[in-house]
Amino acid sequence: MLMKVHLLLKKEDIDKQKMADNKIAVVFDVLLATSTIASALEFGAKEVIPVLDGKAAEQEAAGREKDSFVLVGEYQGKTIDGFLSPNPLELKEKIEGKSVILSTTNGTVALKNSAHANAVYAASLLNCEAVANHILKEYQGETIVVVCSGSSNEFNVEDFQGAGCFIDSLIKQFRDEFFLTDSAYAAYSFYHGHNQNSDDILKASRVGRMLSKHGFDKEIEFVSQQNIFNKVPMLIDKKRIIAI
Numbered sequence: 001m002l003m004k005v006h007l008l009l010k011k012e013d014i015d016k017q018k019m020a021d022n023k024i025a026v027v028f029d030v031l032l033a034t035s036t037i038a039s040a041l042e043f044g045a046k047e048v049i050p051v052l053d054g055k056a057a058e059q060e061a062a063g064r065e066k067d068s069f070v071l072v073g074e075y076q077g078k079t080i081d082g083f084l085s086p087n088p089l090e091l092k093e094k095i096e097g098k099s100v101i102l103s104t105t106n107g108t109v110a111l112k113n114s115a116h117a118n119a120v121y122a123a124s125l126l127n128c129e130a131v132a133n134h135i136l137k138e139y140q141g142e143t144i145v146v147v148c149s150g151s152s153n154e155f156n157v158e159d160f161q162g163a164g165c166f167i168d169s170l171i172k173q174f175r176d177e178f179f180l181t182d183s184a185y186a187a188y189s190f191y192h193g194h195n196q197n198s199d200d201i202l203k204a205s206r207v208g209r210m211l212s213k214h215g216f217d218k219e220i221e222f223v224s225q226q227n228i229f230n231k232v233p234m235l236i237d238k239k240r241i242i243a244i
Contacts, residue, residue, distance in 0.1 A: 001176050004143045007163055007183040010150030011110035024135060024142045025114035026121045026166060029149035030158040031207040032086055033107020034233075035124040035223035036072070039088035041243040042229045044096035048122075048241040050108035054080040057103040070095055073103035076152075077210060087219055099240075110149040111235060118142055120235035125162050125198050127229040132169035134232045134244070144170070146184060151207060158205045161198055164191025165226060199224040 073080040123131045148159035164187040202208045202224045231243035
């Protein structure tokens with residue numbers, strides 16, 4: 001069986017119609033949404049509900065029991081008033097057994113817009129090998145579309161690095177032939193050409209520099225670790241992400 005892997009450089013390139021045509025979507029927003037999702041599930045959250053904005057988060061929370069959820073979100077890099085910061089290390093002690101209602105500028109939008117695919121996964125450097133291994137077990141010949149969320153219609157290098165790590169994991173495990181489109185091949189080559197040193201790349205990226213300026217170096221170092229988590233975050237019913 002020939003495996004085909006394609007890559008989108010930013011969420012604005014998602015074509016919902018094409019996504020519905022026998023695709024598997026693997027979404028990366030390394031700084032920080034998909035890293036936060038992977039961490040939240042690893043730290044014991046019941047589920048993560050990605051939403052498009054703060055208003056949608058509040059609507060999602062309406063009618064839920066007060067202690068059953070936490071609102072987490074940012075818009076254009078700033079924490080939404082009354083929400084927790086979408087920062088994996090800050091959330092660690094606050095989410096066990098709870099629903100995390102998550103709104104971010106890029107990653108949650110990319111996940112929602114990919115929802116018509118046969119399956120949708122939230123991947124990061126922290127768990128891309130686990131996601132790759134799960135997909136290979138379930139694989140039925142679909143095209144795998146790796147979605148780099150990017151930022152405000154711009155390409156982000158940290159998502160490209162995460163995508164390269166994921167594609168590398170796929171290729172290492174897949175026994176048959178595979179076909180990488182040029183964008184997928186570029187991410188794979190980029191990952192190999194940088195000695196897999198994700199911490200330096202994340203810190204040098206535009207979003208990484210912005211986070212560093214606000215004192216988030218520890219968070220960048222944390223999310224740049226590769227394959228330390230085994231849980232696979234999957235979108236269920238186009239609505240909520242659970243660990244499988």
